Amino acid sequence: MKKLDRRFYDRDTVTVARDLLGKLLVREWNGQQLAARITETEAYVGPVDKACHAYLNKRTPRTETLFAQPGTAYIYLIYGMYSCLNFVTEPEGIPCAVLIRGAEAVENEALLSQNRFGAPPEALTAYQRKNFLNGPGKLCKAFSLTRAENGLDLLGDVLFAADDGFVPSKIHAGKRIGIDYAEEAADFLWRFYL
DNA sequence: TTCAGGATGTACT
DNA sequence: GTACATCCTGAAC
Numbered sequence: 001m002k003k004l005d006r007r008f009y010d011r012d013t014v015t016v017a018r019d020l021l022g023k024l025l026v027r028e029w030n031g032q033q034l035a036a037r038i039t040e041t042e043a044y045v046g047p048v049d050k051a052c053h054a055y056l057n058k059r060t061p062r063t064e065t066l067f068a069q070p071g072t073a074y075i076y077l078i079y080g081m082y083s084c085l086n087f088v089t090e091p092e093g094i095p096c097a098v099l100i101r102g103a104e105a106v107e108n109e110a111l112l113s114q115n116r117f118g119a120p121p122e123a124l125t126a127y128q129r130k131n132f133l134n135g136p137g138k139l140c141k142a143f144s145l146t147r148a149e150n151g152l153d154l155l156g157d158v159l160f161a162a163d164d165g166f167v168p169s170k171i172h173a174g175k176r177i178g179i180d181y182a183e184e185a186a187d188f189l190w191r192f193y194l
Numbered sequence: 195t196t197c198a199g200g201a202t203g204t205a206c207t
Numbered sequence: 208g209t210a211c212a213t214c215c216t217g218a219a220c
Contacts, residue, residue: 080202137213
């Protein structure tokens, strides 16, 4: 298992979003390691993208993290109750990121399940198993990620992405979810999934 | 299996 | 005051 380096993130955002599919999301938490395979991502390109919080390089306390160096975690609160995890891309000062929308549990499913549902995997209903990590808010809940982790360096040991040699069989592209307000940007095919 | 509606707090107008 | 890169529940089919 090889941790993705700074150069991986310091590239075109759409390319990074596609390349992140099949990689592992890893978190050290309370002395244990949690890991899941990334299955769905979306690209957000600040300078040109009406759907991005930092559209036209808008700089506010919330978007400040998007301007950080590539390989930084941008985590924000959405709809008052859910967190969303992004990986900052492109050179420092250019506000772009990849939203991690979905994943599959790979390691320590017991703890992920506990965080997510407050119950062990064997107690989950079929519906809960099917909807385990298939959304940005769900993923953050299972990994216990909140705004407290905003700004973490993905080159550190607490939270990072890694390549274990997995090669995706087929990558799909489509429109991004939940951004109908973004006019022409709503039609960009910047969502990628396995 | 799909659908409508509500929860909930922050950012920004 | 309004919108929001969402998720869950309960009811209908």
